[in-house]
Amino acid sequence: MPEPTYHPHTHPHEPIKEIEELPEHVMRLLALGQSLGEKGITVVQDSRFKADELNAKGLTQGVPYFEKRFMAMRAVLSGKKVISESEWEDKRQYLQREISQKGGALGSFELGVMALTRLILKKGTVTQSTLDFNYEKMKARVPMSGAKIVAKAWADPAFKAHLLNNAKKAIMDFNPVLLEPNNGKTIEAWDVTHLEVLENTEKVRNVVVCTLCSCYPMGLLGQSPEWYTKEDYRTRIVREPRAVLKEWGTQVGADVELRVYDSSADVRYLVVPTRPQGTEAHSEEELADLVTRDSLIGVGNALSSYGK
Amino acid sequence: MVDKFSVGAMVRIKTDNPGDVKRVPHYIKGKVGVVQKFRGIIDNPRDHRDERPPLYSVLFSPADIFTEKSENDKVVVDVFEDWMIPQ
Numbered sequence: 001m002p003e004p005t006y007h008p009h010t011h012p013h014e015p016i017k018e019i020e021e022l023p024e025h026v027m028r029l030l031a032l033g034q035s036l037g038e039k040g041i042t043v044v045q046d047s048r049f050k051a052d053e054l055n056a057k058g059l060t061q062g063v064p065y066f067e068k069r070f071m072a073m074r075a076v077l078s079g080k081k082v083i084s085e086s087e088w089e090d091k092r093q094y095l096q097r098e099i100s101q102k103g104g105a106l107g108s109f110e111l112g113v114m115a116l117t118r119l120i121l122k123k124g125t126v127t128q129s130t131l132d133f134n135y136e137k138m139k140a141r142v143p144m145s146g147a148k149i150v151a152k153a154w155a156d157p158a159f160k161a162h163l164l165n166n167a168k169k170a171i172m173d174f175n176p177v178l179l180e181p182n183n184g185k186t187i188e189a190w191d192v193t194h195l196e197v198l199e200n201t202e203k204v205r206n207v208v209v210c211t212l213c214s215c216y217p218m219g220l221l222g223q224s225p226e227w228y229t230k231e232d233y234r235t236r237i238v239r240e241p242r243a244v245l246k247e248w249g250t251q252v253g254a255d256v257e258l259r260v261y262d263s264s265a266d267v268r269y270l271v272v273p274t275r276p277q278g279t280e281a282h283s284e285e286e287l288a289d290l291v292t293r294d295s296l297i298g299v300g301n302a303l304s305s306y307g308k
Numbered sequence: 309m310v311d312k313f314s315v316g317a318m319v320r321i322k323t324d325n326p327g328d329v330k331r332v333p334h335y336i337k338g339k340v341g342v343v344q345k346f347r348g349i350i351d352n353p354r355d356h357r358d359e360r361p362p363l364y365s366v367l368f369s370p371a372d373i374f375t376e377k378s379e380n381d382k383v384v385v386d387v388f389e390d391w392m393i394p395q
Contacts, residue, residue, distance in 0.1 A: 194347060211333045238335060238383050239374050254380065260370075262333055262385045266350040266363055 011225070013249070013292045013300040016147045021139075022223060025110040026066050030223070031135035032117055033073055035126040038134075042076045044265065048213055050075045065226055067109050074116065083119050091115040145178040146220040146270055147291035149197075150302075151284045154275040160199070167195040167270070171220075179219060194267045195220075198259070200274045200298070205256050207245070207298035208271060209237045210263040217268040221296060228297065237299075238262065250300055271298040278304065311346040313364060318342055318395035319387075321366075326390040336385055339373050340395050341366040344384065361389040 022030075036042045051072040054060045060068045078085050092108075092115035099106055106114070120126055152174060153160040162170035171179050195217060198206035210216065211234045216224035227233050236244050241258050245251075252258055261269045273295035279287060289307065294300025313319055323338045325331075345365035352360075368383045 193352060194350060211335070212331055238333075238370065241381055256380070258381045260381070260383045262383060264386045266352055266360075267347065267365070267386045 011294075013294045013303075015289060015303060015306055016143050016291055016293060017289060017306075019143055019222075019293055021142075022066075023110075025113045026223075027135060027138050028117060028131075029066065029070055029073075029113045030138045031131055032113070032120065032126075033069075034134040034138065035130045036073075036077075036120070038130070039126060041080060041082060041125065042073060046076045047072045050079070065229055070109065070112065070116075077116075082125060083116070083123070088112070088116055088119060091119050141218055141220075141222045143221045143293045143296065144288065146217070146293075146296045147288040148175070148178060148284070149220065149270070150272050150291050150296065151287035153197075153199075153272050154279075154287050155284050160272070163197050163272075164199055167197040171195075193265070195270065196261075196267060197270050197272060198261065198298070199272045202274070203255075203257060205252055205258050205298065206269070206271050207237060207241055207258065207260045208263060208269045209234055209260060211235070211238060212262075212264070215263040215265060215268060217270050220270055221293065225293065245299060248294075248299055271296055273298075273300075273302045276302050276304040311348075311362065311364075312389055313343045313346075313392060313394070315343050315345065319364075319366060319392040320395045321387060322391050322393060327361075327388075332387055332391050333385060335373055336366075336368055336383075336387070339368060341368040341385070341387075343367075347386065363388055364392065366392075 033042065033047075037044070047069070051060070051068060054068070054071055054075060060071060063071065074083075074085060074088060077083050092111050095111055095115050095118070096106075099111075117131070121128060121131070149163070149171060153163050159170060159174060162173070168179065198208075200206055209228075214224055214229040214234075216228060218224070233244070238260050241260050242252055245258075263269055273291070275287075276290055279290065282290075286306075290303045290305070292300050292303060295302045318340055319342075320340050321332060321336045321338060343364050344367045347363040347365060349360065349362050363386050366385055366387045368385065370381045370383055373383070
């Protein structure tokens with residue numbers, strides 16, 4: 001099946017408040033991945049290699065992003081003999097019959113996640129309470145956290161200076177909830193990766209990408225938008241950043257230095273966009289509403305007004 | 309922990325992988341950049357199982373890397389020490 005025609009940037013720089021939440025079953029999947037990771041069963045690296053492998057075999061062509069991740073997770077689990085693919089398939093069919101007997105219906109991805117979760121719970125690999133804990137944690141990771149940090153940086157120069165110098169420390173001092181939504185009981189990748197905050201000025205614009213995979217400051221911005229994970233963005237933004245931004249309606253003056261930061265497993269970046277003019281009297285809350293997700297990645301600007 | 313390369317030093321990125329699974333983007337292999345920052349060793353057990361060398365933030369000019377003319381653009385990549393050769 002050919003990959004569907006894809007436009008890398010389908011959203012017109014939507015404000016943080018208007019970003020849709022991910023579906024319940026995707027959150028459940030992320031919570032499951034997180035819980036398995038804490039047990040040391042699936043580290044991110046394993047899933048990444050597995051995803052590359054599936055991709056090289058052409059098995060994930062045209063498959064949506066989270067379903068690809070789901071395939072990679074199952075491949076890691078069967079590779080480690082935690083569950084087999086046929087066990088999972090049986091469980092999925094069983095659930096499908098059960099649900100349709102009750103007159104219900106679920107999509108196959110949703111059913112698949114449910115089946116895998118049930119199997120993992122039944123085997124006792126992870127517990128329901130761990131799963132619930134991580135589900136809440138995933139749900140608490142929203143791009144509004146990043147917007148609040150930017151609003152604070154706009155309003156408070158001392159905070160901004162601290163943020164640019166030592167981002168995680170500055171955020172911990174400001175509002176630790178933003179960094180660790182559930183006061184994490186366990187260490188995970190996000191807790192140990194370096195976070196660097198980059199300030200846009202009249203002279204410099206910063207843009208973030210991950211050319212090797214899709215590293216993203218998810219603790220502060222939630223899950224990445226789909227275009228961020230696509231080949232098109234990842235290859236072009238380092239080669240011709242100005243052309244990409246122009247296509248997306250973001251003009252960058254010839255006198256502005258454009259810096260593209262290539263994230264990795266160990267370092268994540270967050271951009272502080274320039275503060276819109278005429279917002280001197282805004283409260284921090286009003287300022288946060290002006291921030292767009294795209295502006296936190298550097299490909300867009302903050303809005304000059306919101307609501308009113 | 310001592311940094312082998314100081315900030316401002318010119319470094320060339322190796323073309324062949326000096327380790328097993330440590331990755332760098334293809335587009336900087338064999339290219340010259342300038343060290344921006346020393347990040348030290350990052351212990352990240354949730355992401356990778358192996359111990360890794362110190363990490364540096366290195367600045368490149370796309371004009372040197374790609375054929376496109378983009379003199380006012382920069383690319384910043386975090387590179388492991390064992391990928392770097394003094395220039």
